[in-house]
Amino acid sequence: MSTDVHTLAGAYALDALSPEEAAQFRQHLDVCESCRIEVREFQKAAAQMGAAEAVTPPPDLKARVMALADRTPQLPPRTSEGPTAAPATGSTPGPTPGPGAGPDSGPTIASIEAHRGQPAGTSRRWTTWLAVAAAAVVLVGGGALGARALLDDSDAGLAAAPVQVFEAQDAQTATVETRNGGELTVAVSPSRKEMAVDTRELPALDDEHVYQIWSVQDDGTTVDVAILDDPGSGAAMGLPEQGTQVAVTVEPKGGSEQPTTDPVAQVDPYAV
Amino acid sequence: MGSDPGLRLVRSREPNDVDALVGRVAVGDSDAFSRLYDAVAASVYGVARRVVRDPERAEDVAQDVFLEVWRKAPSFNDARGSAKTWILTIAHRRAVDAVRRNESQKKYDGRASVDEVTREEPLDGLIEAEEHGAVRDCLETLTSLQLESVRLAYFNGYTYPEVATLLDKPLPTIKTRMRDGLIRLRDCLEGAR
């Protein structure tokens, strides 16, 4: 498909590729400037073709659109260069057991968790984390993580499942600063009963470490949600029960059965 | 038809107008968003209508498009093309997604035949947009196979393998006809300015 692939520029600009082929072609676009230019020009021509079909929408549509925009936060502008901070600065390598971890892991974690209904101290009881079989949080789509990027430029890299949550009409989003100098953006869609994280602004890790996502129940038990092999793809998951928080830790490559470091971020989805 | 009270003429605007409005929407200006809506809603809704056909679903698509525009305006980069192209590209992708979600449920049941779908059928409230004349003239420069391939993909949301099946042509033929057709359309529209 080395020479043939260029001819897909037309079908791509017409949205006539399967999601898999479109993702492949997008990879080609990364390395082929002539196709990039061609796609841009084709999209312009296609847009003119579409604009020639203008039809007045029903008048009440505008009020709905304006009302929705009014209560929908805008996404932050994408910065051209992702963070290139040293791997996991600030995260403690290795386990941090013992009650002494409490104060250390507590106030320094930037989080937007709500403390309602929780006795102080229990929400970050990392030392008592236990594996539980019944996962309160379930990945959507059987592997949104590491999935091929299926999206257009504006969602560059994010996998399809998280983007669907971010783009849900009732999606609420919040961005938290992580303890290791990055940002984590969370979207919660009550109507879809899903949440998603945009992990593109997490600091890059070295080859020996990965980010891992956990659900933290209000008794302190943790459940492995996902290992972010590719932080660029983000993750989507079912909305956990009230009282369950979602945390991100840095773990050795391959992930851990239980968190071995303090979380770089912890979020209460019901406070988003 | 011109007396239809529901019909509002879209004022022609400078292309830069939409770009400038998106720039202001990017900083949360809801007045600019309102004007942006006025400027492009008919085009967005028109694409949605042509692709998904059902008026209510087309409205849903248009609503999602505007919400996406609102949310992503801060990241819009005009170096990659005009704001109007950006918005209509979003509109088309969302319309096609909506059709395919629906089609994957009922597969080919009840799908219109090729003869039916390729026929020109003006929609209620179709607006004589400024681009219309040039686009119509330029589409006439395409060969019939190029034109059918482009139209079936763009207006009916078919994938190129589906187009190949419908037109009973090999896949590579359809792929190249789509590209060649867009090259002709692009070159003709460039010359028309």
Ligand SMILES: [Zn+2]
């Ligand atoms: Zn190429």
